[in-house]
Amino acid sequence: MTRLLKLAVTSVLALVVLALPAFAQGTGMIFVSNEKSHEIVVLSPEHEIIKRIETSQRPRDMHFNADRTLLFVACGDDDVIDVIDMATLEVVDSIPTGPSPEVFAFSPDESLIYVSNEENSTLEVLERETGITVADIPTGAEPEGVILTPDGSVAYVTSEVADMIHVVDTSANVVTKNILVGTRPRRFIMAPDESEIWVSAELSSEIYVIDMETNEVSDVLEFLPPGFRPEDVTPVGMAITADGSKVLISLGRANHIAVVDRVSRETLSYVLVGSRAWSVALNRDETIAIVANGLSDDITVVDMESMRPVESIPVGRVPHTVLIDD
Amino acid sequence: MRALLFVIILVFGGSVTAAAATDLPIGFLALEDDPRYDADMAYARIQLRPTGDAAEGAAMALADMKIVTDAVGLTPQLSIVRAPDSDGLAAAAQEMVAAGTNFIVADLPAAELAALSESLTGQPVTLMNATAQDNALRGMCAENMLHVAASDxxxxxxxxxxxxxxxxxxxxxxxxxxxxxxxxxxxxxxxxxxxxxxxxxxxxxxxxxxxxxxxxxxxxxxxxxxxxxxxxxxxxxxxxxxxxxxxxxxxxxxxxxxxxxxxxEWHWSLERYGAPQVNSRFESASDGGRRMGWQDWSAWTATRAVITAYAKSGSTEYADVLAYLTSDRLRLDGSKGQTQSFRPWDHQMRQPILLTTDNAIIGVAPFEGFLHETNTLDTLGSDEREFVCD
Missing domain, CATH: 3.40.50.2300 (Response regulator)
Known part of the structure; x- marks a missing residue:
């Protein structure tokens, strides 16, 4: 798409968005990105598949904008972030990125996108409206997880090969600190009180807790569901409740999620889900969690009150990320 | 006799951090005209064997780990030496040890590696066996060898x-x-x-x-x-x-x-576990953009294991680094989906094995259902109870 055309589309879209401000909020729809079938699967609140949105190649991480009128999805093999209009459920724009975008985060005002480019080992800072690259911050090889503080002043990014967390000062776009963690660090969650971030270290089967005051490792947590070996536990995706009291952690090849009391660090429950549990999302009232299972090509719905899996739904090849619009 | 044809020193120095940088010399030893890499075996240019230089895998490890070594104040220096025979290899290794090298990645056939290991007995140096798969090398139970290449x-x-x-x-x-x-x-x-x-x-x-x-x-x-x-x-x-x-x-x-x-040990067609990124980094960095062969992967892994042990042990003392490297704390990622560490009984690195065709991975061993009391990777190779030193 040419830049002019893109601007035109964006402008038209802005008008549409202005005209229909509340259309896409709280629809209860579930969005799942499928890495290998190049689509976003849309499920109704009743968990019926209602649409498959064709995207650029290899869609992975997804985020809504704040008013949930747009859905952004990083497409690793086409080097773009696709923009989906939530009203029409069609791809309306593609923002070019560096090679192999994997995970991204917005600045608080959503003017900037911070995206990890897995192939050339940078955290790229993009202007959302223009697609212009503002900065390319070198990271360790294979950067993945990205998270920003709510004021946008600090970004954290993992490097899977260097076993490191890079702390980035976003005013200068420089790395100010490197924190050595376990093997193959993947994703983040942040406590709502901004006291700590948690990092999943997939291959050393650990969660690293980093004190945001000092940016030092304050705790290392390990998990072992019954009947599994430590090496089966490969944590990746996480979700945290709005009050920050509980963390849900997908345990990869151990085919479970762990539900953890954040303050005491105690495991409250292990819930059996599908094969290679990869990412996990909570709905707004935190009654259900939905887990994407990368090796069984399905999602599992977990009832949070009983801590039981209640439904598994086949979605397509290699589901990566789940988002719920409610 | 000291007939070292050429010596290359690769220095990945770069920006020095607040910590005073400490030199970390790592050796890479190979045989001149190694028959295992001889391209002339078949006529009509049918490629039967890898012809590239596994040292490129070791060099990629330095580049991959640069951000880590910068952060902990280490400056790795890879010194690549080729010698024509066992005497030349022994002399080159002695020179490396004299210069403070504690770890040497060996891209050598079994006979030359066994001789080199014997010649270095008692010295503060460990040979990282990257490409010799012979079981007999494991059976030697030499204290100064760690085997990254899978055994036969x-x-x-x-x-x-x-x-x-x-x-x-x-x-x-x-x-x-x-x-x-x-x-x-x-x-x-x-x-x-x-x-x-x-x-x-x-x-x-x-x-x-x-x-x-x-x-x-x-x-x-x-x-x-x-x-x-x-x-x-x-x-x-x-x-x-x-x-x-x-x-x-x-x-x-x-x-x-x-x-x-x-x-x-490795094949370019592996699609999971971050393998595509490893392959594309290698293709960008290697001479002629060749695909990463198992020997390259093995040299990359051996070098990364050494640098990781320096970074994570928090020490530059040989004994501390070696203790970390051989402990179960190593948990080294090889982009094959499972963590790798060295078995205490035969110094062999645990790793998944790929079953390959020309352009596909048919399966990754150990396969589901092959169980082990402590680590399923130990269903591959001589297990502790059956292993005996020769």
Whole structure:
């Protein structure tokens, strides 16, 4: 798409968005990105598949904008972030990125996108409206997880090969600190009180807790569901409740999620889900969690009150990320 | 004799952090004209073997780890030396040790590596065996060797697990006359015994067209006149015979071993576990943009293991670094989906093994259902209870 055309589309879209401000909020729809079938699967609140949105190649991480009128999805093999209009459920724009975008985060005002480019080992800072690259911050090889503080002043990014967390000062776009963690660090969650971030270290089967005051490792947590070996536990995706009291952690090849009391660090429950549990999302009232299972090509719905899996739904090849619009 | 043809020093210095940078010399030793990389074995430019330089894998490890070594104040220096024979290798290694090198990545055949290990006994240096798969090197129980290359037995176990899984239990074995062939065949035989597979016949093949050796050089004759078999296993390190066996067997059966379905430490077609990123970094960095072979992966992994041990042990003392490297804290990622560490009994690195064709990964061993009391990776290779030093 040419830049002019893109601007035109964006402008038209802005008008549409202005005209229909509340259309896409709280629809209860579930969005799942499928890495290998190049689509976003849309499920109704009743968990019926209602649409498959064709995207650029290899869609992975997804985020809504704040008013949930747009859905952004990083497409690793086409080097773009696709923009989906939530009203029409069609791809309306593609923002070019560096090679192999994997995970991204917005600045608080959503003017900037911070995206990890897995192939050339940078955290790229993009202007959302223009697609212009503002900065390319070198990271360790294979950067993945990205998270920003709510004021946008600090970004954290993992490097899977260097076993490191890079702390980035976003005013200068420089790395100010490197924190050595376990093997193959993947994703983040942040406590709502901004006291700590948690990092999943997939291959050393650990969660690293980093004190945001000092940016030092304050705790290392390990998990072992019954009947599994430590090496089966490969944590990746996480979700945290709005009050920050509980963390849900997908345990990869151990085919479970762990539900953890954040303050005491105690495991409250292990819930059996599908094969290679990869990412996990909570709905707004935190009654259900939905887990994407990368090796069984399905999602599992977990009832949070009983801590039981209640439904598994086949979605397509290699589901990566789940988002719920409610 | 000290005939070192050339010495390359690669320095990845870069920005020095607040911590005072400490030099970290790492050696890389290879044989000049190593026959294992000889491109001239077959005519018509048929590539039978890797012809690239595994040192490129080691260099990539320095680049990959630069951000870590910068952060902890280390400056790795890779010194790549090739020597024509065992005396030259020993002299080169002595020079490295004198310069403070504690770890040397060895891209050497088994005989040269065994001699080098003996010549360095008692010195503060560990050889990281990147490319010699011979079981006998593990049986030496040398204190100064760590084996990153998979052993023949691990490769054989990956194959036999797959045969068990498919219930292909009857095997015709073909073995060549290269010195490596009976060694790999013996490892396969032991492995087949452990999984109670039946070897219906073992035959030696010959590369000639000599009519007197027709029963050894004619593939149809070589694979006929036996009781029923499910697969043909071939031990053929040279590869010139093996590439003709598929589709010419007397019975229509798959071929495994050094031809057909081949067990390897690494293959460019692995799509999961971050492997595509490793492959594309290697293709960008390597001479001529070649694909990463198992030898390159092995040199990359060996070098990363050493640098990781320095960074994570928080020490530059040889004893501390070695203790970390050989402990279960290592948990090294090899982009094959499982963490790797060294077995205390035979100094062999645990790792998954890929079963490969020309352009696909058919499976990754250990396979589901092959269980072990402590670590399923230990279903590949000599386990603690059966291992004895020679």
């Amino acid at each position: 037995r691990m490769l054989a176990d990956a194959l036999t697990q797959y045969l068990r899984l498919r219930n292909w239990t009857r095997i015709l074995m073909l073995t060549g006359k290269d010195e490596r062939d009976p060694i790999f065949a013996a490892a396969f035989r032991e492995s087949a015994e452990r999984l109670r597979l039946t070897i219906v016949a073992e035959r030696e093949f010959d590369l000639s067209t000599n009519p007197e050796l027709r029963d050894q050089n004619n593939i149809q004759l070589l694979t006929a006149g036996t009781s029923e078999y499910d697969v043909v296993f071939i031990a053929d390190a040279v590869g010139e015979f093996g590439r003709y066996v598929e589709y010419q067997t007397s019975l229509p059966r798959p071929v495994i071993g050094n031809a057909g379905l081949t067990p390897l």
